[in-house]
Amino acid sequence: MTRSLLTFLITLLVTLGTVDAQVDRGKQSAVRLARLKYQGGGDWYNDPSAEVNLLRFVAENTTIDVEPVYEYVDLSTDNIFLYPLVFMTGHGTVNFSDGEARRLRAWLQSGGFLYIDDDYGMDTSIRAEMKKVFPNQDFVELPFDHPIYHSHFDFPNGLPKIHEHDAKPPQGFGLFVEGRLCVFYTYETNPSDGWADPEVHNDSPERRELALRLGTNIIVHALTR
Numbered sequence: 001m002t003r004s005l006l007t008f009l010i011t012l013l014v015t016l017g018t019v020d021a022q023v024d025r026g027k028q029s030a031v032r033l034a035r036l037k038y039q040g041g042g043d044w045y046n047d048p049s050a051e052v053n054l055l056r057f058v059a060e061n062t063t064i065d066v067e068p069v070y071e072y073v074d075l076s077t078d079n080i081f082l083y084p085l086v087f088m089t090g091h092g093t094v095n096f097s098d099g100e101a102r103r104l105r106a107w108l109q110s111g112g113f114l115y116i117d118d119d120y121g122m123d124t125s126i127r128a129e130m131k132k133v134f135p136n137q138d139f140v141e142l143p144f145d146h147p148i149y150h151s152h153f154d155f156p157n158g159l160p161k162i163h164e165h166d167a168k169p170p171q172g173f174g175l176f177v178e179g180r181l182c183v184f185y186t187y188e189t190n191p192s193d194g195w196a197d198p199e200v201h202n203d204s205p206e207r208r209e210l211a212l213r214l215g216t217n218i219i220v221h222a223l224t225r
Contacts (some may be wrong), residue, residue, distance in 0.1 A: 030067035031055075031223065036088040036114070037074045040095030042122055044088070045072070050195035051087060057195075057212040058219055062152060075100040080107050085222050086114050089192050091121045094129050101132035108133070108175075108182040113222035116185040117192040120165050130175065130183065139173035139185055148172070148184060151221040153213040160210040162203065163190035180225060184218060191215060 033051045037044050048070045055068035073079045073086060075096065080086060080103065096104065108114065116126060127139060142148065142158075149155040149172075159170035170189030174181045193201045194211025203211070 030065045031085065031219070032067045032069065032071060032083060033085050033087055033219070034080070034083045035070070035072040036080075036086050037072050038088070038090075038094050038096065038100075040093040040125065042090035042092040042094050042125075043119075044090045046090060046119065047193065047196040047200060049197045049200065050089075050192045053197065054195045054212060054215040054219075058216050061216060062220060064219065064223065075104060078103065080104070080112070081110070084112060085219065086112065087117070087192070088114060089117045089119045089122075091119050092125075094122055094125045096129045096132055098132070101129070105133045109177050112182065114183045115218050115222075116183065117190060118185070118187045119190055119193065120163075123187060126185070130185075134175055137175050139175060142172045142174050142181075142184075146172075146174075146181075147225065148181065148217055148221040151217045151224065153217055155214065155217070159186060159189045160191075160207075160214060161189055162194040162207055162211045163201070165190070181221070 033055060035044065035048075035051065052068045052070055055066040058064055059066050059068065073083060076099070086107075104114070118126070130139070131137075144156060144158040149158055159172050161170050165188050168188045171187045173185040173187065175183035175185075191211040191214050194203050194208045195215055198205075198208065
């Protein structure tokens with residue numbers, strides 16, 4: 001092989017490697033929303049179309065670069081630190097080990113944002129488990145003028161009612177790190193059901209639109225505050 005040919009091949013390989021690296025970095029730069037896998041028996045995995053549909057809506061209605069795929073993160077690993085945003089839902093019981101609570105706290109303190117949506121039946125356990133994460137905090141109900149209700153779309157009356165559970169008003173609660181909202185918890189509204197494919201819950205187009213708009217606000221707020 002001549003020296004000139006060898007030089008050409010080396011240059012080509014380096015160039016291809018650089019392109020691949022740039023493509024990989026491009027993929028990594030797109031915002032991904034991971035589902036939180038947890039122990040305790042709650043169906044953390046339900047409605048896997050929800051995040052995909054929400055991220056597609058975000059892509060159509062904002063300039064945020066997103067990757068609309070379904071992914072989950074196991075709280076027993078450090079993989080949560082690969083994501084800026086994590087979504088948690090389900091029916092029934094949630095249980096964090098001491099190690100999982102410490103890992104979740106460290107991630108939230110380092111800038112992570114957790115959105116929790118009670119799909120019905122997780123309220124008692126999620127409140128207890130989040131006390132493991134932040135022992136000195138209780139969930140605080142957010143006022144209607146909180147920025148999360150106005151970050152992209154305007155919700156002057158706070159949370160919309162997407163699904164009826166116990167005929168109670170919808171409520172949005174928060175936990176904070178140094179004044180930054182790092183956990184947003186929705187109760188008696190269930191917006192994430194409205195993100196799922198239309199045939200899953202048979203929500204009206206109007207209800208689904210409200211749910212997707214609220215989800216967009218959550219993502220915009222989490223990424224810009």
